[in-house]
Amino acid sequence: MAELTNLETKLGEVIGLAMAAQVAIDRISKLDPPPDLAKQMKQMRSEAAAAEKGGTDLAGTFDGKKSKILAEARTVKQKGGxxxxxxxxxxxxxxxxxxxxxxxxAGEVGHWSVLGEMNKTARHAGVRELVKVQLPIQKRHLKDVSAASVQLAAKEDPNAEA
Ligand SMILES: [Fe+2]
Known part of the structure:
Protein backbone atom coordinates (compact mmCIF):
# COMPACT_ATOMS: atom_id res chain seq x y z
CA MET A 1 0.00 0.00 0.00
CA ALA A 2 1.18 3.52 -0.78
CA GLU A 3 2.76 5.59 1.98
CA LEU A 4 0.70 8.35 3.58
CA THR A 5 1.26 11.96 2.58
CA ASN A 6 1.93 14.52 5.30
CA LEU A 7 -1.68 15.70 4.97
CA GLU A 8 -3.03 12.16 5.37
CA THR A 9 -0.76 11.57 8.37
CA LYS A 10 -2.04 14.76 10.01
CA LEU A 11 -5.60 13.60 9.40
CA GLY A 12 -4.74 10.35 11.18
CA GLU A 13 -3.32 12.35 14.07
CA VAL A 14 -6.42 14.48 14.62
CA ILE A 15 -8.59 11.35 14.50
CA GLY A 16 -6.31 9.70 17.07
CA LEU A 17 -6.44 12.76 19.34
CA ALA A 18 -10.26 12.69 19.17
CA MET A 19 -10.16 9.01 20.18
CA ALA A 20 -7.74 9.75 23.01
CA ALA A 21 -9.89 12.65 24.23
CA GLN A 22 -12.80 10.26 24.77
CA VAL A 23 -10.61 7.89 26.79
CA ALA A 24 -9.30 10.82 28.86
CA ILE A 25 -12.80 12.18 29.50
CA ASP A 26 -14.03 8.74 30.61
CA ARG A 27 -11.16 8.47 33.09
CA ILE A 28 -11.36 12.07 34.36
CA SER A 29 -15.15 11.96 34.72
CA LYS A 30 -14.56 9.50 37.56
CA LEU A 31 -12.65 12.14 39.57
CA ASP A 32 -15.82 13.67 41.03
CA PRO A 33 -16.32 16.71 38.83
CA PRO A 34 -18.92 19.25 40.04
CA PRO A 35 -22.29 18.66 38.29
CA ASP A 36 -22.00 21.51 35.77
CA LEU A 37 -18.51 20.38 34.77
CA ALA A 38 -19.69 16.77 34.49
CA LYS A 39 -22.37 17.97 32.09
CA GLN A 40 -19.86 19.96 30.09
CA MET A 41 -17.55 16.95 29.88
CA LYS A 42 -20.37 14.78 28.63
CA GLN A 43 -20.95 17.22 25.78
CA MET A 44 -17.22 17.39 25.09
CA ARG A 45 -17.14 13.61 24.88
CA SER A 46 -19.92 13.48 22.31
CA GLU A 47 -18.19 16.22 20.31
CA ALA A 48 -14.96 14.23 20.43
CA ALA A 49 -16.87 11.19 19.14
CA ALA A 50 -18.27 13.36 16.33
CA ALA A 51 -14.76 14.61 15.50
CA GLU A 52 -13.55 10.99 15.34
CA LYS A 53 -16.46 10.08 13.05
CA GLY A 54 -16.01 13.12 10.81
CA GLY A 55 -12.31 12.34 10.46
CA THR A 56 -12.93 8.66 9.85
CA ASP A 57 -15.56 9.37 7.19
CA LEU A 58 -13.14 11.77 5.52
CA ALA A 59 -10.33 9.19 5.67
CA GLY A 60 -12.66 6.84 3.80
CA THR A 61 -12.65 9.21 0.83
CA PHE A 62 -8.85 8.90 0.46
CA ASP A 63 -8.59 6.10 -2.09
CA GLY A 64 -6.95 3.02 -0.61
CA LYS A 65 -5.50 4.97 2.32
CA LYS A 66 -8.23 4.60 4.91
CA SER A 67 -6.71 1.69 6.82
CA LYS A 68 -3.30 3.36 7.00
CA ILE A 69 -4.78 6.65 8.18
CA LEU A 70 -6.72 4.79 10.87
CA ALA A 71 -3.61 2.85 11.88
CA GLU A 72 -1.89 6.21 12.39
CA ALA A 73 -4.91 7.33 14.45
CA ARG A 74 -4.70 4.26 16.69
CA THR A 75 -0.99 4.86 17.29
CA VAL A 76 -1.73 8.42 18.41
CA LYS A 77 -4.62 7.20 20.57
CA GLN A 78 -2.29 4.74 22.27
CA LYS A 79 0.37 7.39 22.90
CA GLY A 80 -2.33 9.66 24.34
CA GLY A 81 -3.43 6.86 26.64
CA ALA A 106 -4.27 22.47 23.31
CA GLY A 107 -2.83 19.53 21.38
CA GLU A 108 -6.04 19.21 19.40
CA VAL A 109 -6.14 22.94 18.60
CA GLY A 110 -2.50 22.75 17.49
CA HIS A 111 -3.01 19.73 15.26
CA TRP A 112 -6.20 20.97 13.62
CA SER A 113 -4.41 24.28 12.90
CA VAL A 114 -1.53 22.41 11.29
CA LEU A 115 -3.91 20.31 9.19
CA GLY A 116 -5.68 23.49 8.06
CA GLU A 117 -2.40 25.19 7.20
CA MET A 118 -1.14 22.20 5.17
CA ASN A 119 -4.43 22.14 3.34
CA LYS A 120 -3.92 25.70 2.11
CA THR A 121 -1.56 24.12 -0.41
CA ALA A 122 -3.25 20.73 -0.76
CA ARG A 123 -6.68 22.34 -1.26
CA HIS A 124 -8.68 19.25 -0.35
CA ALA A 125 -12.34 20.31 -0.07
CA GLY A 126 -13.28 17.68 2.53
CA VAL A 127 -10.34 18.59 4.76
CA ARG A 128 -11.20 22.29 4.46
CA GLU A 129 -14.81 21.60 5.51
CA LEU A 130 -13.84 19.46 8.50
CA VAL A 131 -11.20 21.89 9.78
CA LYS A 132 -13.71 24.72 9.46
CA VAL A 133 -16.11 22.79 11.71
CA GLN A 134 -13.59 21.32 14.16
CA LEU A 135 -11.12 24.12 14.83
CA PRO A 136 -13.69 26.39 16.57
CA ILE A 137 -15.01 23.42 18.58
CA GLN A 138 -11.51 22.46 19.76
CA LYS A 139 -10.75 26.09 20.63
CA ARG A 140 -13.93 26.17 22.71
CA HIS A 141 -12.91 22.92 24.44
CA LEU A 142 -9.54 24.43 25.32
CA LYS A 143 -11.14 27.59 26.65
CA ASP A 144 -13.65 25.60 28.72
CA VAL A 145 -11.20 23.15 30.31
CA SER A 146 -8.77 25.94 31.05
CA ALA A 147 -11.55 27.97 32.68
CA ALA A 148 -12.64 24.90 34.66
CA SER A 149 -9.07 24.42 35.94
CA VAL A 150 -8.89 28.01 37.13
CA GLN A 151 -12.32 27.76 38.75
CA LEU A 152 -11.34 24.58 40.61
CA ALA A 153 -8.04 26.16 41.64
CA ALA A 154 -9.86 29.16 43.10
CA LYS A 155 -11.64 26.81 45.52
CA GLU A 156 -8.42 25.20 46.77
CA ASP A 157 -6.62 26.32 49.90
CA PRO A 158 -3.10 27.06 48.62
CA ASN A 159 -1.66 26.44 52.09
CA ALA A 160 -3.33 23.10 52.74
CA GLU A 161 -1.27 19.92 52.42
CA ALA A 162 -1.56 18.41 48.96
FE1 LIG B 1 -11.50 18.46 22.08
Missing amino acids: EMLKTYLDRDSDILDGMEFMTMAE
Missing part, protein backbone atom coordinates in the same frame (compact mmCIF):
# COMPACT_ATOMS: atom_id res chain seq x y z
CA GLU A 82 0.15 6.40 27.84
CA MET A 83 0.46 10.13 28.53
CA LEU A 84 -2.78 10.00 30.52
CA LYS A 85 -1.50 7.07 32.58
CA THR A 86 1.81 8.83 33.21
CA TYR A 87 0.15 12.06 34.23
CA LEU A 88 -2.64 10.80 36.49
CA ASP A 89 -2.08 8.59 39.50
CA ARG A 90 -4.21 7.28 42.34
CA ASP A 91 -4.01 10.62 44.20
CA SER A 92 -5.10 12.72 41.24
CA ASP A 93 -8.13 14.92 41.71
CA ILE A 94 -10.43 16.66 39.27
CA LEU A 95 -8.11 19.69 39.09
CA ASP A 96 -5.27 17.39 37.93
CA GLY A 97 -7.71 15.95 35.43
CA MET A 98 -8.64 19.36 34.05
CA GLU A 99 -4.97 20.30 33.81
CA PHE A 100 -4.41 17.20 31.71
CA MET A 101 -7.43 18.10 29.57
CA THR A 102 -5.94 21.56 29.04
CA MET A 103 -2.84 19.95 27.53
CA ALA A 104 -4.92 17.51 25.49
CA GLU A 105 -7.22 20.19 24.07
